[in-house]
Amino acid sequence: MASIIEERPGGPGRGAYPAEKPTPRESSESLRARIPGWGADLDPADRPSFPREQPGIETGAHWTTPEDQPETYPRERSIEHAFLTPVFGTAQPPKGVSGVIRRYSYARHSEAKFAHWALLILADRVDSIESQFTSILQLRPDNPITETGILSEVRRHGLSSRYGRNRTDVKHLWLDPILIGGPYILAGWAVLRVVRGKRRRR
Amino acid sequence: MRAMVYRGPYKIRVEEKDRPKIEHPNDAIVKVTRAAICGSDLHLYHGVMTDLRVGHTFGHEFIGIVDEVGSSVQNLKVGDKVMVPFNIYCGTCFFCARGLFSNCHNVNANATAVGGIYGYSHTTGGYDGGQAEYVRVPFADVGPSIIPDDIDDEDALMLTDACSTGYFGAQLADIHEGDTVVVFGAGPVGLYAAKSSWLMGAGRVIVIDHLDYRLEKARTFAHAETYNFVEYDDIVMLMKKLTDNLGADRAIDAVGAEADGNLFMHITGVKLKLQGGSPIALNWAIDSVRKGGTISVMGAYGPVPNAVKYGDALNKGLTIRGNQAPVKRQWPRLMEHIRNGYLKPSDIITHRIPLDEIAEGYHMFSSKLDDCIKTVVVPPSAA
Missing domain, CATH: 3.90.180.10 (Medium-chain alcohol dehydrogenases, catalytic domain)
Incomplete structure (x- = not known):
């Protein structure tokens, strides 16, 4: 693209930005000839989300308000809702300690509170630990080899996909084992300290 | 099942x-x-x-x-x-x-x-x-x-x-004939957004990523001009140079929470979850677009706060649009x-x-x- 900025007599590096839009590097006619469909939606009226809000849009609904889905267990809900929504997901009801944390978070905090989300993230991590113990009791323990999909490193060219290919994520790859494994090592160290401390007291 | x-x-x-x-x-x-x-x-x-x-x-x-x-x-x-x-x-x-x-x-x-x-x-x-x-x-x-x-x-x-989201993202960018559109991210949504930008009459479509094979796809599938941000010290400066120092007319964030390119943001946003994702692409979009321009956010972010450069967005008079499609x-x-x-x-x-x-x-x-x-x-x- 030719620059629209012209040097002025005031000296090197001086200039002024003009009112005109920079000249396109390629004309509309050329783009239309080169790119299939160029400009097919040039008119905003052809764009399905214009205008953004379309009162009275056809949806297929044949009800004024939806029927209520039966509530088969006390369904947690955001306190920003006036009531339980007529339809809701029933996958994975809250359970265990993580479930207690989740129910407290929903009952106590609105979505505007950081504590709401922090408690839900905490519950997610507790759920993960609880589920690891449960899976051992059910004789189906987590298998880090198959569940992390790490074998695809071999089958899907892990080394050649990463190295010599200018990828920015490779630069901080070394951090991943520390950030993922670090909390487990720290937790193990803390448990060890507590156990040793109790033994000494005896 | x-x-x-x-x-x-x-x-x-x-x-x-x-x-x-x-x-x-x-x-x-x-x-x-x-x-x-x-x-x-x-x-x-x-x-x-x-x-x-x-x-x-x-x-x-x-x-x-x-x-x-x-x-x-x-x-x-x-x-x-x-x-x-x-x-x-x-x-x-x-x-x-x-x-x-x-x-x-x-x-x-x-x-x-x-x-x-x-x-x-x-x-x-x-x-x-x-x-x-x-x-x-x-x-x-x-x-x-x-x-x-x-x-x-x-x-x-x-x-x-993916395709509907990319198409919707290009609509939210409010593209006019001849506009320069910069798309951050050459994943599926970015590829569809770049392709859709032409349908809406863009004059120039630029795609930014760090994965060369995806940029190759952006060139062949979406007819886009591509740049690997790893090869440039400052991708925003490059965008300014490519647009006569004004900035692109429209930008589309098709990356969202998993963005890479700034170690601090990546660690705090992606690895440590201290933010609702890493806002690198969104910040690049804010800085790359011209004053009065439009940013369409298609990348998904979590519900907790992000370190977004809202001051720049305000001072530049940007319109930032987003939604799930x-x-x-x-x-x-x-x-x-x-x-x-x-x-x-x-x-x-x-x-x-x-x-x-x-x-x-x-x-x-x-x-x-x-x-x-x-x-x-x-x-x-x-x-």
Whole structure:
């Protein structure tokens, strides 16, 4: 693209930005000839989300308000809702300690509170630990080899996909084992300290 | 039935689950024939999304055959081959009545700030998703559509989210004839957004990423001018130089929470989850676009705060638009574009894997191995 900025007599590096839009590097006619469909939606009226809000849009609904889905267990809900929504997901009801944390978070905090989300993230991590113990009791323990999909490193060219290919994520790859494994090592160290401390007291 | 289940960050497996049941008169049960892994599924896989429970089945991009319908379903029957938008919506609430299907207020008990989405944690309603043999589809008379005979199944699959989202993203950018559009991210949504920008009359489409194979796809599939940000000290400076120091007219963030390119942001946003994702791409968009320009945010972010350069956005008088795409609104026009030969959504599919190998599929996609762009998942009963 030719620059629209012209040097002025005031000296090197001086200039002024003009009112005109920079000249396109390629004309509309050329783009239309080169790119299939160029400009097919040039008119905003052809764009399905214009205008953004379309009162009275056809949806297929044949009800004024939806029927209520039966509530088969006390369904947690955001306190920003006036009531339980007529339809809701029933996958994975809250359970265990993580479930207690989740129910407290929903009952106590609105979505505007950081504590709401922090408690839900905490519950997610507790759920993960609880589920690891449960899976051992059910004789189906987590298998880090198959569940992390790490074998695809071999089958899907892990080394050649990463190295010599200018990828920015490779630069901080070394951090991943520390950030993922670090909390487990720290937790193990803390448990060890507590156990040793109790033994000494005896 | 066989279904993918979440076991904790970076861990998933396939196990036997109960087949979903009709829970509401307008429910349908759909037997999944094809599902896809979306870039936003990685936010789940990495544990970035909140209220993500062990046992959850992901998958908001799927097509299938209607296997059972509830007593009030009128528009579908058993045996129909359907495409299902990722949005779950009632069709009659304040938002649905205005076409804001992705913002439905009647389907997500867990949050008011986001609508209902299949297989996307309890923050989006607690519905299991379609990376399984069967899935419960609420409001079957509203969301799903029968796949027309002349639309290829895999094209239909791409329309359930990624293609519709990219197309919607280009619309939100408010592109005028001759505009320069810069798209951050050459993943599926970025590729579709770049391609769609031409449909809306862009004069120049620039795509930024750090994966050369994806930039190559942006050149061939989306006819875009591409730059690998790793090769430049300051990608914003490059954008300014390319646009006579004014900035691009429009920018599209097609990256979202997993963005890379700034170590501090990546660690705090992605690895430590101290932000609702890493806002690098959004900040680059804010700094790269011209004053008075428009930014369309298609990348997904979590519900906790992000370190976004809002001061720059304010001082530059930017318009920032975002939303989850109201998918079904896009379909009639996108199908016209497919029929006219302007668009072939399935061209970006790089891998097809059996459901039982999905853990490896996620690792491959997450780690960008084997030049992966888009992975389709095939349930055993549909193989």
